[in-house]
Each structure stands twice: as structure tokens, then as C-alpha cells.
Amino acid sequence: MTEHLPALQTVLPLMAAPICVLLRQATLVRIFSVAVAWTCLAIALTLLEMVSTDGPISYALGGWVAPLGIEYRVDLLNAYVLVLVSAIASVVMAFPLEGSELRIPRERHFLFYALLLLCISGLLGITITGDLFNIFVFLEISSLAAYALIGLGTDRRALTAGFSYLVMGTVGGTFILIGTGLVYQMTGTLNIVDLADRLPAVSGTRTVWMSFAFLVVGTSIKLAAFPLHQWLPNAYTYAPSIVTAFLSATATKVAYYVLIRVVFTIFGAAFVFERVGLSNLLLPLSLIAMAVGSLAAIYQTDIKRLLAYSSIAQIGYMTLGLSLANVDGLTGGLVHLFNHGLIKGGLFLVVACALLRVGSPTIEALSGLGRRMPLTMAAFVVGGLSLIGVPGTVGFVSKWFLVLGALDKGLYFVAFIILASSLLAVVYIWRVVEVMYFQSPSHAPVREEAPLSMLIPTWVLIGSTIYFGLDTDLTAGVANRAAQYLLGGGL
């Protein structure tokens, strides 16, 4: 059965979604969805294990062999992303919906789980497939589910936030489709490995350059790379926290993976960096994202919006790693993909716990919460330290590699901006911590911790930011091998 694992990775959640609609009963659906998500995680871990010992796996869907048929291709890079997506999915699934800001009543919670499973299926599909058009199809599955999930927030502005994400996301998806069409016109193939073989022969044509432009801009919209990030703050702020936790930790990360695939596997580093010169554009934009995102985060009064702007800055770190285009830089970008997923997923779950007690996402409402919910707020502090990049946390590992990559290229000012942006992170995290611990609340604090069923998933993610900060074998080790592989070295 292990040879069918690549297909089961996406088919399992895809089939689970309609089964949820048939089961309907809230508790039953929840247990079922958690079981599915955990099985997905087990599959992803098995695939990573198989790939890291035996090399890439190819699976011919429907028995039609690549390049004509659709191929699922698992290598070290996407196995690593599969693990992140399914790990976050299994934690978020286990997080209870009670008290979360969902506009649907408990009898209709099965629809939430169906949507979440579809979104997971789409994200896993984008990651696992070896076919460019198939990426677009799965992108639509995950995005449509994501728009609906965002619209489930109780705040009515969630609907407009979901709608503007829909408009931007559709533009992005269409750009990816146009880019795919153009390369198909020039090469007659959609298979990624086959494209990589055939593109160099036609890479001088304007059509290929246009297709590259469309693909990069399209994925950058999905990635919310500066200055295409406008949809992100509202979507993250008004979506239910649990949805934000899932999307912030997976959707943008998968888009980053697609960008890496487009740049390094399909078009190749030589074309992208030497002929097109993507770094000339992407490097300054990444630096601006890091500065502007962090600065904007400092001035927010809403905790979710603060974390959303911080995400824009963190995405800047990832694209910076890509534009450095050396092993250390790319390792930094890939490690940050994983690490930021854990950190932001964890922090938004903390927000979900806090909202259970305070009911308002403004920072002022958090005053005195350090004493009311000590364990939850301790999780926020640890997550915040990771975001800043204190040694011993995952944030430090990512920034270490990014600084190494920048120094390796002799870009001292880039290294300086990485450090400066970390200082800005200290400012916005400290603002929240100060309110939570040092401001006296309006009424006497009573200890009312979030229930264990919420604390455990939150601490699993936050705890793992410490664990992977100390034991970097899985993250930095795999990312480093993947980076070497992408830049042309052997596995």
C-alpha cells in the first residue's frame, strides 16, 4: 500500500469532506476529521522518510505515465512542506470550536470541517503534484474553501474581507493560469520535470519571459509578498481565529513553495537570476516588506491585525532567502517557511484562547490577562520570542541562515536590516506583553484559564518552536539538503 501514499495524501481529505456532510452530527464529524488529519500527518511523515532515504517518488495518476499523464512527484522539498501543512492541520482540527467566532450554529459545524478538509486537500495537492496545470486546479480548491472559511467570522466585515481576498486571489489564480498557458504553448508540456528539460531551448523568447512574469506575480499575490499584500490584514483580522491560525501557517507557505518551484525547478536559477535578474526586484521588495510590515505592526490596536502585519514582514524574510539565491539564504527561507508556520499558527491559537475570555481582539482588552490566563499568555511570550528570533527558538535558526546567506554575498546592509527588523519585532511584541502583564486591569483578576482542550494544541505548536529551535535536524537539515538540491547539487 505504501506505493499509493502520494495519491492517498490528497484523496483522503478530499473524500473526507463529503463524508462530513453526510455524517452531520457535530461531535462525530469532529472526531472523524481529527482522525483524517492525523492520518494525513502520518502519510506525510512516511513520505518524508521514504524520500530522504530513497530519493524522489513518482506516482502516475490513473496509470497514465508522465509526461502525458498527471504525475504526483514527491521530493525532499515538497515532502517537507507536506509535513508542515498536515501537522498544522492536525493541530488546528483538534482545537475545539466552542467559543470561537464562527457565524454558524453548532448543528452546521460539519460544514466548517468539510471546508477545512477541502482546503487541506487543495494545499496538499498543490504541494504534491508534479503538473503545473494541476497546481492551478488544487489552488482553486484550496482558495475557494479559504474564501468561505474567512467569511465565517462573526464580524460582518469578514464577508467583505473574504470577498476582497476572493478578488485578489482570483486575479492571482488567473495570472498563474495565463503563465501556465504560455509555457504550454512554447513547450507542449505541463509536467514540471519535462518543462525544466524543454524550457532552456526556448528561454530567449518573449512568450517565456511573459509566462515567467505571470507565474511570479500570480504566486506573489497568493503569497502576499509586498506590495501585493493588501488582502492579507483584513482577511486575517476578521476570519475566525482558528481559520486564521490555519491559513497563516499553511496557505502563504504553500504559495512560497510554488514560487520556489517556479523559480528553481521550472525556469532554473540560471535563467531567473542571471538573465531576468529577479533579485534586483525581489531583494529590495523583501527588505521593504520586512521594514514596513514590522513598522505597521507597531501601530496596530487589534492583536490579530498586529500579527497579520507581522506576517507580511515574515514573508519578506522568506522571499529574501529566495532572492539571495545561495545555499544558506535559501535554507533560511525554507526553514522560515516551516518555523513561521509553527510560530504564527501557535500565536493565532493563543488569540483564539484569549478571545474565549475577553471577547474583543483589541490590545487594551488584554490588560491583566497575564494573571487571568497565565499559561495562555506564557505561550504568547514564548511565541513572541520566537518571532523576534531569540537564540534557542526557531526564529533564531531562520535568521541565522539568512544572515549567513547575506554575509556570504557580501551584502552587509541586508544583514543589518534583518537585525533591525528583529528589533522592530521586539517593539510590537513588547507592546502586547506590557499590556498583558504590567497594566492593572479595570477589575480584580480572577484566574480563568482556557480549557485544556485549547491549551494543549496551542502549547503543542508553541512548544515545537522551542523544540525545533534546539533540535534542527528535521527543519534546517532537510531545508539545507533541499536548498542544495534546488541549486543544482546532488541530494
Place this chain on the structure above:
Amino acid sequence: MKIPAMRMREKLVVRVVSRFFIPFILLFGLYVQFHGDYGPGGGFQAGVIFAAAFFLYGLVYGLDDLQRVVPWRFVEVSLALGVLIYAGVGVASLLLGGNYLDYKVLDPHDAKHGLHLGILLVELGVGVTVSASMLAIFYAFAGRRAA
């Protein structure tokens, strides 16, 4: 002289003609569905045509009557069921020893027949889900009360 506006169901011609048309639309939908593997057509088009017959009924006789014929719950179940038929064919071919969606193994004696059967079932799944989603969209819009 002002003729009072008649409701759609009170108009004899509309009522009779729509009654006459609905079976043919349904039949045409089924034709497009099952002829899809020989000629133009297939699950998507068939699903839309099939749903169009119900739209006509709903437009003439009103939403309440239509929902008595096709309850919301039924639409919801068929939405899920169609996807399950599709994915289920894939899993069946997995269990029979082929790759996912490899229809050739569905008939162990004749690969060509297996391919035929596979595509027929998959298109049926598509048809069920598409006509259910068309109806779901119709219900969602027609059921809106002026706020």
C-alpha cells in the same frame, strides 16, 4: 381597463407548456449524460441541463412546490454523494491493484471495458454533484428574503 397581474402558475399556457417540456428536458439531460463517452457531452453539461428542468418547475410553480419535490436535505446529500462516487471509483481501482483512477483494472478481463465503466461512473458522479450544486445555487438565490 387594467388586467391584474397574474402569477405564473395561473397562466394556462405557461403551466401546460412547462409540464410538457420538463420530461423532455430531463430525458435530454440523461442523453447528454450517458452519451458523453461517445459524443459531445458529459457529466457537467448533463448536470446543468437536468437541473434546468427543476428550475423551470420552480419558476412556474414557486420555490415551495419545488422544495417539496427536491428537499434541501436531498440536494445537500447528493452534493456530497457525487464527489464520493468520483473519488470512490478511484479508490476502487486502488483496491483492485491499479493506481488511483486507473479504470483499466475495474474489469479484470477486458481493460477497454474497464475504461468504459470507469469513465461512465466518474461522469455520473460529476453529473450528480453539478446538478445538485446548480439547485443549491438556485435555492440560495431564490430563497433570499428582502432584508
